[in-house]
Amino acid sequence: MPAESTAAARKGAFVAVAVALFCIQLDFFALNLAVPGIAAEFGATVSAAQWTLSAYMLALGCFFIIGGRVGDVFGRRGTLLAGSTLFTAGSLGCALASGLGVLVVARIAQGVGAAFVFPVSVSVITNAFPEQMRARALGAVFGVANIGTALGPFVGGGFTDGPGWRWIFWLMAPLSLVSLLAALAYVPDSRDMSAPRELDLLGCTLIVCSLAGLTVAVERADAWGWAGAPTLVCFAVAVVTGGMFLVRERLARHPLIDLRLFRNVPYVLVTGMGSLSNMCYSVTVFLATLYLQGVRGLSPLQAGTAFLAPALLVALSGPLGARLGRRMPPTAVMALAGAVAGTGMYALTQVTAWWLYVPVFAWCGLGLGLGWTFSSVATQQVVAPARAGEASGVLLTFLVTLGAIALAGTAAAISAMTPQRPPEEAYDAILRCGGVAVLATAVVVMAVRHRLAAAGTTPPLSIRARGVAGRGRGRRP
Known part of the structure; x- marks a missing residue:
């Protein structure tokens, strides 16, 4: 060019x-x-x-x-x-x-x-x-x-x-x-020049079968029953083909996924926090939709209008994450997102008045949006550009697959709880559990990051950092 x-x-x-x-x-x-x-x-x-x-x-x-x-x-x-x-x-x-x-x-x-x-x-x-x-x-x-x-x-x-x-x-x-x-x-055009133009077709087949089996199982488990034969067969397909995929990737000359990617601790932390944020975002939006239309009795248009404030803060989370990423390590940004999201989810269960519900929902959306949005930016800072597509594909697979599992689990939990309690109480219980999980994970991310930084074992977080580290002037993880 x-x-x-x-x-x-x-x-x-x-x-x-x-x-x-x-x-x-x-x-x-x-x-x-x-x-x-x-x-x-x-x-x-x-x-x-x-x-x-x-x-x-x-x-x-x-x-x-x-x-x-x-x-x-x-x-x-x-x-x-x-x-x-x-x-x-x-x-x-x-x-x-x-x-x-x-x-x-x-x-x-x-x-x-x-x-x-x-x-x-x-x-x-x-x-x-x-x-x-x-x-x-x-x-x-x-x-x-x-x-x-x-x-x-x-x-x-x-x-x-x-x-x-x-x-x-x-x-x-x-x-x-x-x-x-x-x-x-x-x-x-650009591509990984170190890789031959060959695709691990067997690996592609195995990963598709594994993810399809898992997704179908969690999507249909509520209708088939979690212990029903079709559900168990789908889970078995997912486990067997997933195991075969891991073996294949270890033996293939040109694997679909370089499994050494998961030795990069900052990448694992960012992917884990981003996946949990997306799971909680999917669950929160789902529960808010049920609450606004089922409990509050709003029409689809009215419910959509109520979503504008939190969704606009989700939109702002992209530029905000980029700005924070220039001043803070990626793992620290992800932990901050978890703290904002966790407090928002928990607080959402404590308010009912419109004047307070909407801004708290917006605060929640900011934290969750920052978590799953910035994860895509952060992963690009911990891998070489030649492998950017692979790293992004793995992250997005976790985001979507775990998001689907979270939604299926939420639906099953609601079905189990609603005979004994009103729907809004079930929604609040799930939100509180999600908020606590996000906050706990944020603490773990910061603790692991601190320990690795103290030990000096955390790899550089960007291409620039690699060059700086090579000259003896490392950058904080």
């Missing part, structure tokens, strides 16, 4: 990635409030219509790792274009769906496309921007993406109450096309 075109390419790459992630976030969070409308239009049960969400999460969870590694090995530009094309086509398919089955298939196409776009988008920014601009660019990208998170419930509720849920996808299609065209025109 010529030097004079570098600035233009960076701007174009930013637009392509930011719009793509905005669409993915808006699409996911808008459809939550549209499920009852979808069920009513197709004459299906709400449980059946829930597959429009479950199928999407299944596709995401299964293909994140593959999408990230395909970009590293074969080129991020082509992978981004392929994923954007598939997501755009899936959006059109959803808008035109003639039945629930067609809609679910189109949602799977969207999910696979998004699974290729998301990790590759992070690595596109990582490789397009110089190291000193990278954190700010990633923070801004996630700031734009989180605007989609903020608008999702409002857009979903508004379209469901107004012209209909199909307009969610009619909105997605042209926006996705804009991202596709920007990527085609401006995104430079």
Whole structure:
């Protein structure tokens, strides 16, 4: 790429990635409030219509790792274009769906496309921007993406109450096309030059089978029964193929995942804290939706409006994380996010008045949003840019898969508790448990970080830090 075109390419790459992630976030969070409308239009049960969400999460969870590694090995530009094309086509398919089955298939196409776009988008920014601009660019990208998170419930509720849920996808299609065209025109290609253009197909098959078995098991366990034969079979498939995948990755010449990644303690801490933040975010949004519509009796549009304040702070968490990341170690930022989120979740169970409920919900959204958003930025600071897609794919797999498990566990807990107590008491009990778990994990992250720093065994956290450490002037983890 010529030097004079570098600035233009960076701007174009930013637009392509930011719009793509905005669409993915808006699409996911808008459809939550549209499920009852979808069920009513197709004459299906709400449980059946829930597959429009479950199928999407299944596709995401299964293909994140593959999408990230395909970009590293074969080129991020082509992978981004392929994923954007598939997501755009899936959006059109959803808008035109003639039945629930067609809609679910189109949602799977969207999910696979998004699974290729998301990790590759992070690595596109990582490789397009110089190291000193990278954190700010990633923070801004996630700031734009989180605007989609903020608008999702409002857009979903508004379209469901107004012209209909199909307009969610009619909105997605042209926006996705804009991202596709920007990527085609401006995104430079990059890949891991040390890796041959070979993909561990057996590893891909095994990880897809394992994640699919796990996701289906937790999604359907409430209907099948946690001890039911179908659930146990799915769990068995997940465990067996997951074990085979780990053996395969240790023996493969060019593994899908370099398992040495998990020896990087800061990466493990960031991934763990980010995954827990996303689990709690998914649970909190789910419980707030049930509370606002089931207990407070709000319409989908009114409930979406109540989500605006917390969701806007989630949107601000992207730029905030980038700013904090320039002044604090990534693990410290993640621990701070956990402290804010944990106190917010616990406080949310103590308030009922609107004038206090909404700002506390917003405080909670800030902490949880900072936790799962900054994890994507932080992981890019602890791995080499050549492996950025792989690291991002692994992180996103944990985020989505554990988020699905958390939602399934929450639904099961509510079913178990509501015969003995009112629904709002069950919601509060789950939120309190989540808040305590996040706070405890934040303490553990800081304790481990302090111990490693004192022992001098924590690896450098960025490419720049590696160079500084090599000259004898280390940087705090």
